[in-house]
Amino acid sequence: MSQEHQVAEEHAEAEVHTGHPTPLTYFKVAITLSVLTALEFGLFYLEWLSYGIIPVMGFLSAAKFLLVAMFYMHLRYDNVGISIFGRDVPIFSLMFVAGLIVAAGVVFALMALFAFFTGGA
Amino acid sequence: MLKSAVILNKLAGVVLLGILTALLTGCTTIINPQNPQSTFDTLGPVAENQLFIFWVIFFAGLVVFIFVEAALLYMVFKFKRREGDGDPAQTHGNTRLEIAWTIAPVIVLVVAAVPTVQGIFYADAGRYISANYQAAADEGRFLEVDVIGHQWWFEFRYPHPTNAGEQIAVANEMYVPVGEPVVFLLDSVDVIHSFWVPKLAGKVDMIPNNDNMMWFEAYVPGEYFGQCAEFCGVSHANMRFKVVAVARDEFDRWLLHQANPAAEPSDPLAAQGKKLFRDAGCSGCHADSNSVIKLRDDGSRIPGRTGPILNHVATRLNHLGMFRNSDVDFEDASGRRLYINSQGMPADVTTGRSFINESMLQANLKEWITDPESLKPGNLMARDGEPYIDPANELTEVEIDALVAYLMTLK
Amino acid sequence: MAQATAHHGEHEPTTTGLNHRKMLMWAFLGSDCMFFGTLIATYLVYKNRSITGPLPEDVFSIPVTTVSTFVLLMSSMSMVLAYAALTRNSMKTFRIWLASTCILGATFVGFQVYEFTTFANYEHKVYCADVGVKELTPLKQQLAEKCGTEDEHNGVVEEVVGLTPRTNLFGSTFYTLTGFHGAHVTLGIVWLLSLFFLSFKKGMVTPEKNLDLDLAPLYWHFVDIVWIVIFTVVYLFGVFPGF
Amino acid sequence: MTTMAFPIPRPTHPTGIWNWITTIDHKKIGVLYGVTAFILFLTGGIEALLMRIQLAGPNQDIVSAEIFNQLFTMHGTTMIFLAIMPLSAAFFNFVIPLQIGARDVAFPRLNAFSYWTFLAGAIILKISWFTGGATNAGWFGYAPLTSVQQNPGTGIDYWIVSLQVLGIASLAASFNFLVTIINMRAPGMSFMRLPLFTWMTFITNILIVLAFPVITVALIELYFDRSFGMNFFNVARGGDPVLWQHLFWVFGHPEVYILILPAMGIVSEILPTFSKKPLFGYPAIVLAGAIIAFMGWMVWSHHMFTVGLGPIPVTVFTITTMAIAVPTGIKVFNWMGTMWGGSMDFKTPMLYAIGFVAMFTIGGISGVMHSMASSDAQQQDTYFIVAHIHYVLFGGAIFAIFAGIYYWFPKITGRMYSETLGKINFWITMVGFNLAFFPQHFLGLDGMPRRIYTYDASMGWNLWNGVSTAGVIILAIGILIFMHNIVKSWRKGELAGGDPWDGRTLEWSIPSPPPEYNFAEIPTVYDRDDWWARKRREVRRGVPVAGGSGEDEHHDIHLPQPSYWPLVVAIGLFIGGIGLVYPVGMYAISMVGVFIGTVAVYAWSFEPVNDPEEGEQAAH
Ligand code: HEA
Ligand code: HEA
Ligand code: CUA
């Protein structure tokens, strides 16, 4: 366990350096998440929004998504860069966002291929 | 390095070079356009267009191929390490060169892409129809055929020339009028098949519930080989069919003939066969006297029976689309095999009759009815047909003869 | 060179200074995005293609699912608070938050079980007095046709048309997608419970050894994120006509 | 810190079979991967041989239609999942830690787990030959031919389960190598100094991590359809068989780059070494690899040009596919730039590497011919495609793998292979290969569909089928010579020394075979091709070239200890998987597997990681 022990220690240290969030931050985020969910719920029943509901809901859920990823999953904090082609790439973000982008691309491409947007079939 | 290895090295290099050049220069004769499914003998506009695009990329590819392989060979001889050589100059790259060999392929590909995209749209049936429908409709000819894939045979349904709301069904052998575009609506009742007549057009898959379409036109009268191109189970290899292109008036007569039931058998053996056809359970899967099928009220198709329609089975040039019922070696002036040599065939030939060799037909039918499994492994007739799975109902020699005699009357 | 010494100085056992297992976890999460992405793609491609009902608008209850969504979001909060407590070495607070995370997670799964069973035994009811006043889903319109016939009892037509994975494409895709999400949550609960019990064993879960408490939360929050997407795409949009 | 009391002591078998079973040494696991995968390659080859014999002449009846369909399905699945992927994995295992200057991979036990799980998956697939018929719907298993109605036997289920188990193995290995490459590089080994093989491995593993979940989901859906009567691909209930095709190829196309990128990496190591020149345009080659991997996600529907997607999607996929020729061309031309002006030594690995460039180019060009949807309409599902896949897979991947085996053979075994036999093997393989597969282009253009168990004599395909079969027999002889060479040299080849090729990368700086701890001292890297540069520096300074000769052993190096648990988890997966094929008694067999697996996972995670921490502290 020693190696990991050491890493953990280094790590805790690192988090102090980078100003790791306090429970208060976590709590604030939770409040925001709840408010956003409540908002989604409320907006859902506004019928005059019509198709406007899609971008609005999409935006709200993206906001929730980002909040959890940034704060709870600490992507804002411990995300060391490695240098590839002279650029600093934050490695954790890279790993996660690569999956996210490819997944989103595949989902949208398949929806287009199956005429989801053009209302076919 | 060992001496023998050096010699071997050289020798093998030369041999290989020889083989490669032989293969390349021989290309045109190696691929014989007279082969029944050759893609180089294009006899319709779609296949022609597709072959043109093939040549475009083939020659582009050939240039790349020669460049790469020649450069490799050159380097192999030129930059061979010799005794006492030191380190060569250590080059790490050359930006100009690298940009050049990035851009060169881009240009080649852009040039090749233009006709390709045109070709894609040209072959697309939907667009083709909307562009040409009016003209064709004005002339009163625009044929749309339903093609339905079954494991492992093809069903074709033509619109009835006179009765709206009715279709004429045939199996394994289809006729089309020469010089006219024909549109095919592709469907399947079980798994995915693919409709392919290499000399007329590339393939399009037949997928259940997918409403695929394609079109082609035959320039010359003749008989064209077709083949299912998507793996569809045990007898995929044997899922073949024929397209027979004839002049328009012959086509019309053929179609009307198919719509009518064959004459009642007069011969007693055949009459017995007819009865047997019902008693032995053949009629459970086959229609023998009626090719006309009504459409539903909403215009959709009523599924046929499990087996091919046998009305007029004795007029088919091929049995099951693959075994010849005819010994006429269709040849045109240039010696091209397997085309009906016809500047307008004699009138009674429109039904294919005069080409049929009765004894071949009889032998084929008999062989099939006796043991379908051996000709087409896994086929549903052998798998599910009463006479073949229940030894108690096995057909006797006499019964088979009767059935064959009956089928022979379905002209 | 740069990154070899980049972060934590000479003693760092890894090139980047990041922990191996944490990095593996992130790679796994990237991969899991593809897993759920494919399930969601299947769901969306098949949306509106079911041949028979029931459809989302028949079975979904947005208020119920909003509550369960809220529960899962809160479990994320208690998870991160447990983590924070551990780093501050207050074991007791840590255990309280960890246990509440498990409970909230279990509640979410409970909601899902409830949802699944109600869907599977769904009873469609049409009050014949409402017909024409209220917009009805296609399935209910079908039922409404029975108004005025023998099937009508006291002004109500009802019929049990459960939604199972076999019923239609919606059933297959919906249960598979949400089922796999539920399985992820369940696995997370097992993991967290293991940590919970381990924390009573001396030296097993300590602020210095908080590593597992770095990984489990990541997993847990990811599952939460996935649900955020599912809630919007499957539930909210699902009931929205025309999507 | 207290060392946990753990009931079962860790295995300590210095030698013998148990040593191999419990090993977590990346080099031994690499050898296990290699040997296993090569045997599986032979089984796939024998399947191919049977097919070729059946097709040697028209209307032959050597195998039945049913068997033939199983043969090509098993052949494709075997070659792709059980031969090339694990052969590449063998190189990942053996070479990567050595190239980046590490003592092992990041997760040695996970590594052992990957191997055993791969073996479990392979066994599951192969035993289906003996359990009532193997899978028979083609390696891409198009629905609805895989439905229970069409395919009631267990063959498809074995195939599904096997691919799932293999997927777990691949994913575990890929996570492991991603972390290893990012996190275990020696000091100074920046990304732009990574050896190219390591780079391509890195990219390949990203592809695996992203592509496998897609096939996992597709297979789950298929399994649910078959076992629980769900509707995903059930046409009668509105399901669309085309969705299966999309999901399969969303995975399938990245998969073919998973097969070729490691091969390109191997070749990028060998060409510079035997030309005595650095790789030409290193950044361009790296970037091209990354672009190929990225664009690989945008082209999948080129396998579906005849499906009837409509002209607009077909146009889009045509253009993206054609575009892939550009980055690939960059690689080919840069390899040629590497050789240009070099001092080329035609050792067997070099011959195979040049052969790779020559043959892969042919396969690539035929690939571009399919990419143009119009001409693909005539080629799709014909032997023209079969020719393409074998030029890229055999002429590409397998050639490179042979090159790699010869290249690293001295490092792996410490002995030299026979150069004469190697050359004979190369030329026979080269001739046999071209004879076997070049004529298939002609067959395809002459309209011979693939996946047919027989054809008629009148079709004009007799000659080239005969030639093709003859070529395969020559090819088989070449492979036998290869095996002979390897086995003989392994046992009594000349001793090779640490650096027989005047190598460029770090693995050549240590003795052959490498000691268990790899590097007595973790090297510090100052250059791309650091070992080569170091040698040249030292020569210039008049220091005798060190390294490659073995050094002192008494370093206080603590290595991870062997473990039973990875194997036990894999056994759990094996039993669980078989249980999914036979869902008797509410999956009772699967439950046993799950139980074994769960117990083993817990045991694994409580097992003390390795040496007591004092030692570790001292080492720093
Ligand atoms: C290692 C595996 C591998 C690799 C690397 C490739 C590489 C490519 N493949 Fe291939 N492919 C397969 C494995 C592979 N393929 C398999 C297994 C199948 C069949 C699956 C099945 O149906 O069973 C298949 C099928 C397949 C199809 C479907 C055919 C069909 O079924 O109808 C297509 C269509 O576009 C295609 C295209 C390409 C292209 C454009 C490339 C390109 O990446 C090639 C690029 C390379 C070059 C072009 C050569 C070098 C470049 C230059 C020298 C530059 C200059 C070149 C030009 C300007 C042309 N492949
Ligand atoms: C890595 C991939 C790979 C490799 C290396 C090969 C190698 C070979 N393949 Fe491959 N092939 C595929 C991948 C591969 N194939 C795929 C993906 C398909 C599509 C499958 C599908 O349609 O679903 C396919 C399909 C395919 C077909 C088409 C089948 C059909 O459509 O009907 C054919 C036919 O000729 C064929 C032949 C061969 C041959 C002759 C070899 C030879 O190169 C094999 C050489 C090896 C040997 C000859 C073995 C040597 C063995 C010995 C010498 C015996 C030693 C014995 C003991 C020790 C006991 N293959
Ligand atoms: Cu029908 Cu192949």
Ligand SMILES: [Cu+2]
């Ligand atoms: Cu592809």
